[in-house]
Amino acid sequence: xxxxLIYIALVIVRPQDYPQLGDGTLxxxxxxxxxxxxxxxxAGRKTFAQPQYPLLFAFLIVTMISILVNGWAGxxxxxxxxxxxxxxxxxxxxxALTTPRRMIVTMQVFVLCSCVxxxxxxxxxxxGIGWTGMPLVQDDGRIQYVGIFSDPNDLGLLFVAVLxxxxxxxxRGGMLGLVxxxxxxxxxxxxxGVYLTNSRGALLAVAxxxxxxxxxxxxxxxxxxxxxxxxALMQMLPSRLQDLDAAxxxxxxxxxxxxxxxxxxxxxxxxxxxxxxxxxxxYLTAHNSFVLVLAETGIVGYTVWLxxxxxxxxxxxxxxxxxxxxxxxxxxDAWRAEREAGVTLLVSLAGFFxxxxxxSRSYVIVLYLFAAMVVAQxxxxxxxxxxxxxxxxxxxxxxxxxxxxxxxxxxYLVVRVLL
Numbered sequence: 001x002x003x004x005l006i007y008i009a010l011v012i013v014r015p016q017d018y019p020q021l022g023d024g025t026l027x028x029x030x031x032x033x034x035x036x037x038x039x040x041x042x043a044g045r046k047t048f049a050q051p052q053y054p055l056l057f058a059f060l061i062v063t064m065i066s067i068l069v070n071g072w073a074g075x076x077x078x079x080x081x082x083x084x085x086x087x088x089x090x091x092x093x094x095x096a097l098t099t100p101r102r103m104i105v106t107m108q109v110f111v112l113c114s115c116v117x118x119x120x121x122x123x124x125x126x127x128g129i130g131w132t133g134m135p136l137v138q139d140d141g142r143i144q145y146v147g148i149f150s151d152p153n154d155l156g157l158l159f160v161a162v163l164x165x166x167x168x169x170x171x172r173g174g175m176l177g178l179v180x181x182x183x184x185x186x187x188x189x190x191x192x193g194v195y196l197t198n199s200r201g202a203l204l205a206v207a208x209x210x211x212x213x214x215x216x217x218x219x220x221x222x223x224x225x226x227x228x229x230x231x232a233l234m235q236m237l238p239s240r241l242q243d244l245d246a247a248x249x250x251x252x253x254x255x256x257x258x259x260x261x262x263x264x265x266x267x268x269x270x271x272x273x274x275x276x277x278x279x280x281x282x283y284l285t286a287h288n289s290f291v292l293v294l295a296e297t298g299i300v301g302y303t304v305w306l307x308x309x310x311x312x313x314x315x316x317x318x319x320x321x322x323x324x325x326x327x328x329x330x331x332x333d334a335w336r337a338e339r340e341a342g343v344t345l346l347v348s349l350a351g352f353f354x355x356x357x358x359x360s361r362s363y364v365i366v367l368y369l370f371a372a373m374v375v376a377q378x379x380x381x382x383x384x385x386x387x388x389x390x391x392x393x394x395x396x397x398x399x400x401x402x403x404x405x406x407x408x409x410x411x412y413l414v415v416r417v418l419l
Contacts (some may be wrong), residue, residue, distance in 0.1 A: 001096045002389050003032055003033075003039060003313060004036045004063055004089070004092050004093050004096050005105070005106065006032050006036075006365065007033050007036055007089065007092075007107050008031045008093075008106070008109050008110065008113070008369060009030065009109060009113050010028050010029050011029065011033060011148075011160070011365055011366070011369070012110070012113035012116075012117065012149075012366075013113050013116050013117070014145070014147040014148070014149070015028070016028040016029065016147075017132075017146040017147035018132050018133075018146065019132070019322075020133070024091075029085075030085070032336070033085055033088060033089060033092075036092050037088055037092060039049075040091075040092050040095060040096070041094075045095070045098065046095060047094075047095060047379065048091075049379060050094075050315075050375045050378065050379060050391065051307070051311050051360075051391055051392065051393035051396075052090075052094075052308055052311055052312070052371060052375050053091070053094075053375075054393060055304055055305075055307050055308040055311070055393070056087055056090055056368070057087065058304050058309055059297075059304045059305055060079075060083050060084065060087055061299060062271070062276040062297050062299060062300055062301040062304055063079050063083060063296075063297055064076040064077075064079050064080055064275075065271055065300075065405070066271040066272050066273075066274045066296060066297045066298065067079055067274040067275055067276075069270075069271050069274075070268075070271075070273060070274040072274070072279065075274065076167065076277075078253045079275050079276070079332075080261065082213035082350060083275075083363060085365075086365050086368050087123070088354050089365065089368065089369065090368045090371060090372045090373075091349060092371070092372075093106075093369055093371040093372035093373065093376070094373075094375040094376045094379070095114060095375070095376075096376075097372075097373065097380070098380065099375030099378070099380070100337065100341070100380070103237075103298060103373065103376065103377060103380070104169070104172075104342060106373060107162075107165040107169060107344075109166065110162045110165055110184050111165050111166045111169065111183070111190075112164050112186070114158055114159055114162045114190060114193075115147060115186050115190065117145050117158065117193070117329040118147030118157075118159060118189045118190055118192065118193030118196075119189070119194045120132065120134075120143075120145060121144075121145075121155070121193050121197070122189075122193075122196070123144065123190070124136050124143045124144075124196075125141075125196060130143075130145075132145065132146045134146055134150070137152060140197070140198065140275055141198075142197055142198045142199075143155065143193070143196045143197055147367070148365070148366075149259065151199060152197040152198065152199055153191060153197065153199045153202065153355070153358075153359050153362070154206075154359070154364075155192050155193065155197045155199070156193075156197035156199030156201065156202025156203075157199070157201070157202060157352065157355040157356065157359060157361065158366060159190045159191075159193045159197070159202065159204070160194060160202050160206060160209070160351040160352065160354075160355055161348050161351055161352040161366070161370060162190065162348070162354075163187060163190050163191065163194075163206070163209070163351070164209060164213075164344045164345075164347040164348045164351070165182070165344060165348065166183050166186045166187035166190060167187050167344075168182075168340065168341070169183040169186075170183035170184045170187065172341065177253050181342065191206075193252065194206060196209055196323060199355070200358070201354070201355040201356075201357070201358035201359060202355050204354055204355070204358075204419075205350075205351040205352070205354040205355040206351065208350050208351060208354040209348075209350055209351040210223075210226065211223045211224070211226070211349045212346065212347050212350040213343070213347050214226050214346075216320055216343055216346070218401070221386070236312065252286075253284055254284075254287040254288070254358065255415065255418045255419060256284075257282060257284045257286050257287050257288070257291075258286065258287070258288055258291050258414075258415050259415050259419060260282040260295075261278065261286045261288070261291035261292065261294065261295035262291065262294070262295070262411065262412060262415060263297040264278070264281055264296075265294050265295050265298065265299075265408075268298055269299055270298045270300060271297060271298040271300055271301065272294070272295055272296045272297045272298035272302075273295060273296055273300060274296060275296050275297060275363075276296065276363075277296060278292060278296055278360070285350075285360040286360045287358060287359060287360055288357060288359070288360065289353075289356040289357065289359060289360060289361050289362040289409070290302075290306075290357065290362075290409065291308075292362045293305045293358045293362045294408065294411070296362075299404065299408075302404055303400055303401060303404040305362065306400065306403060306404050306407065307393075307396070307400040308371070309353070310400065310403065311391060312349055312371055312374040312375075313346070313349055313352070314391065315348065315374060315375075315377075315378040315379075315391065316342045316343075316345050316346035316349065316374060316378070317380055318378075318388060318389050319338065319339060319341075319342030319346075319377070319378060319388065320339060320342050320343055320346060322339075322385070322387065322388055323335075324385055324387060325387065331346065334384065335385065338380075338381045338384065338385065341377055341381075342377065342381070345370075345373060345377055346376050348370060349374065349381050352370060353369065354367040365403075
């Protein structure tokens with residue numbers, strides 16, 4: 001657990017990418033992950049009970065095949081070396097989070113590390129440059145970080161996804177209210193960080209998270225009214241959200257990229273044009289995580305990846321909707337804590353994938369770390385409340401095939417309308 005937490009901190013804060021510490025070749029991530037894997041191998045408890053485990057292994061194989069069938073055997077080996085650490089990190093984190101306390105500590109690490117990046121952005125705005133040596137984006141003054149967060153949109157996506165965790169931590173109280181105040185301050189800092197990234201996808205994600213939270217708490221009508229009003233208020237802010245129009249240059253470029261991605265899928269429907277090969281066929285990346293997987297890995301990879309993502313939403317929805325039968329006072333309190341964790345992770349997923357719909361982040365490590373938290377939470381909850389439904393991949397193969405085809409048709413329809 002200790003080493004996987006250090007790994008998460010290194011993934012987010014990324015001191016190995018600071019120019020003061022070298023050229024980004026320090027093997028901090030690899031070394032920490034290797035030590036964590038070694039500790040897990042000698043640990044007593046291991047589980048692969050949830051369907052996400054075989055799906056992620058299958059996705060790794062499909063990405064390799066997608067490159068191989070396009071004529072590059074060496075690329076398949078490179079893909080294995082590139083994506084295997086992500087698979088390992090998913091397994092380690094999902095297996096490490098065996099208690100509610102460990103889940104809380106992991107959320108704390110995510111929030112605190114993300115606040116470091118937000119503080120870096122505040123200093124960038126004040127001084128024009130952060131302690132990493134990264135300046136503001138020259139074109140529009142947006143904040144950025146180093147490594148995988150050098151794009152303001154990636155920063156916004158991270159801040160959005162951990163924001164519900166900060167609010168969840170603030171519910172716990174303690175120390176005469178200082179704990180609550182600390183986590184609320186962290187949430188405010190993350191919200192300010194979202195604003196400084198000026199990412200339209202991140203701002204839309206905040207609106208979607210508000211809508212999902214209200215839907216779970218107050219019903220769909222309240223969610224639609226308040227969520228729509230919140231989005232209207234956001235559009236009044238001095239931000240790029242005011243330019244949200246399909247005809248605007250940036251948005252038009254993304255829609256064109258979606259169209260090209262669908263054309264790639266049509267040309268190679270089974271295994272796609274190969275993982276990481278999108279820009280070999282179009283000058284822009286897909287700017288859509290779903291289109292990217294579909295274009296690069298075809299219907300096979302897309303169905304596997306969609307099932308991996310979809311099970312996370314299904315698990316957290318099941319957790320939010322379940323009510324233990326004949327619960328006494330102590331059981332009711334325990335279940336309330338389980339449900340609150342489920343609501344938090346469901347809202348985080350909603351925010352992440354709202355932003356990811358406008359970004360090519362299908363393979364990014366942050367996605368799979370969040371997925372591991374979801375798997376761990378549901379595994380824990382089923383152990384404490386066996387009445388929760390069990391998800392079996394074998395029972396859902398037809399379901400995911402139909403959903404895959406239906407979502408592809410929807411993507412075609414959306415692109416056609418926007419074009």
